[in-house]
Amino acid sequence: MPPTLFTPPYSLSRRRLLHGASAAGLSLAAAPSFGAQENAAQDWDIIIVGGGTAGIPAGIFAAQRNAKVLIIEASQQLGGTLFLSTGQMSAAGTQLQAAKGIADTPQMHFDDVMRISKKTADPALVKLAVFNAAETFDWLTANGLQPLPEHPVLGLAHEPYSAKRYAWGEEGGISILDVIEPLALAEVNAGRLVIQRATRVRELLQRDGAVVGVRAEDEHGTMADFRAKSVLMTSGGYAMNPKVFYDLSGVKAYGAASYPYSQGDGHLMILGVGGYTRGKENYICGSPRVLAEATDPSPPYVRVSMYPERRPPWEIQVNVHGKRYVAEDNPSVDQRELALVAQPDFRTWLIFDQAIFDAAPPVVDGWDRARMAEEFNAHPMFKKAGTLAELAALAGVDEAGLQATVARYNQAVASGKDSEFQRQHMPLPIAQAPFYSIRQNGISVTSTVGVGVDDKLRVTRKDGRVIPGLYAAGEILGSGQLMGKSAVGGMMVTPALTFGRLLGQSMVPIKS
Ligand SMILES: Cc1cc2nc3c(=O)[nH]c(=O)nc-3n(C[C@H](O)[C@H](O)[C@H](O)COP(=O)(O)OP(=O)(O)OC[C@H]3O[C@@H](n4cnc5c(N)ncnc54)[C@H](O)[C@@H]3O)c2cc1C
Known part of the structure; x- marks a missing residue:
């Protein structure tokens, strides 16, 4: 059961909240505390809807400019x-890179994003993000962020960049x-920022179209109206709301691995005042995960090693028809993910036999063979059978397809040539009973579809007309815009941190 929208979802969160407060030399009790009604009675320069990755920097920078700022946050914590x-960040032209002698520019970063996304990302938003990323990153490091000692790197789990900026x-x-x-x-302690927690924004108020x-x-359950010159929507994505997920992206949500408050509230509110959404065509699921349950959406259970650079594959991967669909050792994670998103339900089964079980490094990260063996007796995603036919029936894949695929793969192993997919690493055939399968799903931790904005992050209608007084930043803009397909x-x-910062620095005139 997901937590309710008003309970902190993780005990870790509370610990971190207190840790953050004490690191700042503050106690939360010392921060000015207002009730919803008192805050509703005031006129704000900016209301920020959602105190997360984008909302927090927006609040900080706006407060530093003496704007009167209210963050309204649905949960108990920022x-x-x-x-x-x-928390993997990419930024070009940082002080960290300079200190390590890494030559890099925002233009190179931009070119890489457009190359990796095959020009499906939105050039204007990508440009705004990457040309301002270094300042954001340097701000974080100046305030104490410590990147891992070997960083920046070219990449991990995603297509590598051309320069070390990750x-x-x-x-x-x-x-x-x-x-x-x-x-x-x-800023709260200095009286420049107010945070209204455990309060969920439900509607945008309009006057004369603004x-x-x-x-x-x-x-x-008490409702209150809060008035402001500008409203910034930083309410995150919709990946934890299966209905909104389906309605906006046209595909089902199979995984539930995102922040519980990522409910798509902001998307719906913006649609309600004449905004529009875009980017459905860029839907892509991430690398596959073993899910906890067979019902959709399910939280992930465990991670299988699907990165050939870390563990060359011994198993094959098949779809529900029992067919292979990609070279399991294709070095491009992007090509492997695009192949997976073309499979029914983004579902894939690893298939192997006893000889592979005995010889290969365990395929599940962190498990030994004894643990693997236990799971094949108990977990619904792990199946074991005496024949391939029985395995196909247990796993829910087509039997004839699986038999034919395994026969073809075994021929490829024998000849040393995989003429179908050109896989290189084929150490053993799949021939010795019992046979094993592990079912996985490609899942989405981010939300592809986003609300339409202009290059100043003002929310617009589909015809490009700005909706006065309304801005958006963060995942609400859609992963399909910043990363493409x-x-x-x-x-x-x-980009979430950067756009929050930029809006905090620009949304309202500076007061002296
Ligand atoms: C497991 C995981 C790993 C990831 N790893 C990476 C990574 O390494 N690198 C990367 O670039 N991206 C990564 N991402 C994506 C990235 O972290 C997010 O896209 C980004 O943090 C979202 O920032 P945001 O400010 O838009 O939303 P959030 O940080 O989620 O903030 C939104 C806030 O709005 C609040 N809210 C929601 N609705 C309302 C409402 N109606 N009223 C008031 N408040 C509301 C929420 O409670 C939340 O606090 C990852 C995502 C996940 C889930």
């Missing part, structure tokens, strides 16, 4: 997806939160 994110801290997203949360709390505030519901390293976290 942080959003940073609690779960790997970096993250030891605790991923938490390392970022540990830097930005104290900065936000310092957005002039929000209607929000607190944890007791591809997974491009660091192109969600860094």
